[in-house]
Each structure stands twice: as C-alpha cells, then as structure tokens.
Amino acid sequence: SEWPGEPSDLYWRSQLDTAEEELRQGAWSACVSRVSVVSLEGSGRARWLKARALDSSAEAARDNRMLSKAITAYLDLLKMNEKLSDEKLLEVARRTIDRINFRGVYLNAEPVYRLLIRRFPDDVHYRNNLTVSFLMANRADLADEVLRETLRLWPNDRVALAHHGFVLKNHYNKLEEAVQALKKALEGDAGQANEPRFYYHLGDALLLLGRFDEAEEIHKRGAELGHFLSPSQRSLYNVPRLRSKPWWRVEDTPYEKLAKALEASWREILKEGEAAKTLYEKEKEGLKERGEWSQMDIMVRGREIPGRCARAPVTCSVVKTEAAASSCKRGQVKFSMMAAGTHVRPHVGPTNCRLRMHLGLSNTKNTYIRVDKEIRQWQLGKTLLFDDSFEHEVWHNGTGTRLVLIVDVWHPDLTSAEKRQLPPI
C-alpha cells in the first residue's frame, strides 16, 4: 500500500526515491537531510524514511540520543494515523513500540497502543500489551485502569485476568480477589496465561491467606507443567541442571573454609552487626505475618554497598576470602535482625543459583527455620547452609533480638562461565 501525502510534483517524488536509495546504502544522514525539508512535510514516505534512517543510524552507533530522535520521528509519522492503511499503521506502530521498549521509556508506548486500540477495537491483545507497558513502567495504577476496562469488555480473557490477579496481589494487597482472578486465568491449565509467574503468584497468595491445601495443589500443578523445579522449589530464575536439595552439608561444598572462618570470627562479626544498628532497614516484602524483622545489606548482587565494609571490616574480610560469596551476583551479604515473636511466612527466593549460609550471632534459643520439610535451629557461632529457592519459614519463639549474618554463595554446580554471564538478581 501507499504512503499518504505522496507529492504530486515529479521533482519531490524523485527526491524521495533518492532518499530511499540513500537509506538502502546506509547513507543515513544524507537521507535525513534530504527528506527534512518544508516541501516534504506532508509526506508520509518522507517521515518514514527519516525515522528509518535515524533508527538505523542509532542502532549502528548504539546511540541513545539518536534513538530518541528516531522514536520522535516515528511518533511524528503516527500523527498521520488516520491516513495510514491498517498494514502501514501496524508496521510503524510495531517498530515504534519495539524501539520505545528497547530504550526503556515504557510510558511513551501509551499513545501508540491507544491508536492501535482505536483502530482494532476487537483485538484484546493491544490492551493487554498496554497493561504490560504500564507494569514495566511501575505504574500499577494505570495498568489497573486498563485492566478493568479490558475485563468489562472481555470478562474471560485469561491474560487480562492473570495480570489483574498479579496487580491485586502485589500492588493492592487484595488477596482474595487476586486468587479469584488468577484461578480463573489458569483454569484447566490452558491458554495464554499458562506461565510460571502466574502459578507462583496464585500459590503465594494462597499461602499468604493461610489456604495451605489449595496452595499445595497449585504448586503440584505448576511443577507438573514444568513451571517449577518441584512443588517446594519454586524460584523462577533457574539453571535447570543444578543439584537440588533443601539443606546442605558444608563439607559437600567448596565452602567449608568460609564456614570455618566465619565461625572462628563470630564474636567480632556479632559486634560489627550490633554496632551498625542505625543502618538496618525494615523488611518490606510483606513476608512476615507478625513481629519485627530488619536487615542491613553489606553486599548486593556481588557489589559492596559503599561504606559498609568500613562499618563491618572483619565480616567483609572473611567474606572476601571466598570469591563465590563476594562476587555472587545473584545474592547478598547482610545482617538479619529479628525481634522475639516474629513469624516469617512460607516463601521462596528468586533463584536456584545460590546457597544461603547463615551464621548464628545472638539469641538463637527457641528460634526455628524450616526449609522444605525439615526444621532446624541456629546456634551461636555456627553456620547453617540451605537452598532458599525451596520454601522456607522462620519463627522466633524465644526472647531478645536474634541476629544472624547471611552470606549467599554461588551454587557449587555452576561453571565459571555461568557465574560470569548470568544476569544479576
């Protein structure tokens, strides 16, 4: 099909042909200057060539400012949307959205999706993609608005139901409603919402509601569908072949020296953890059912939080003797402080790529940690090693504030290439 506003004058038409040839040859800046003239302002083809040339040039130079110019040029072309054929509108809109997402400016996709929704009102998937853009931009409020409208028109759309369940759970803490939406989305395990994260959130919402039997059923279904490594190991960012067990003996790992060194220095580590009380932050993921729980990060994603090692020099110097700990991009090193009376609900960590070492530091009496089916207790100056991608739960039924040092280490089955290349979590 044709671009709108094709100039009637032969001269300008041949200018556009030349610009098209320049685009093909990679002469992008020549192409852009040729079409950026007043006489071609009303030409769809000129706007398309300009956007394409800026786009290619941004891609070749990996230049974000150029990419922003390309996005603006595409949006300029989309201003002619009423004159664009369905085919052209789709082609331009798709590339614009793709570039907007690549650039990470998700909210800019909204007007483009609005055009698509207006042109193709019967196609629910543009609405669902707009929802996803809002969620990527951390605007659950805007996503929720779109979702409500979508579900008014398509009450049984599984993708919309699943996202609505997610938003209700994670942003509005409406767990009952979240469960209803997610259950409907996943009915019969069929359809497009059949994704690990939706099984995860449905199970998690049921756990938070204390509906353990129903949670277990969902976890079993999720594992059967291959969404989870097993019903109790439900991390979503996994390397599949790694050995899976909830509790580890440190002797069966390369981390025995680390454990011994932590244990040998535990009194100094305790002092460092206690001296930095003002730096602790309250846990905010909603994992605790009751009580007080706060943590002080020292290293996150394999990097020190600036200044923290100066506050905890002994702790850091021991951790740094083991690269699998200090460079663990999928873990943390942190102190964890828990008040008496605290209960942390059953939950799982995000990845199977780490093991979690705990060093008991204070008031460990009558405190318990369950990982999968087995409950253990901390002891002062002693380490525990477990895989927190398995469901775990913590109780402090004793007195006084319990302190532990948490040191995540790479799973011993990972290769060095994997440790280098895995994206951080």
Ligand code: LMR
């Ligand atoms: C957890 O990872 O949930 C717990 O081990 C944290 C803690 O402080 O015991």
Ligand code: MN
């Ligand atoms: Mn945990």
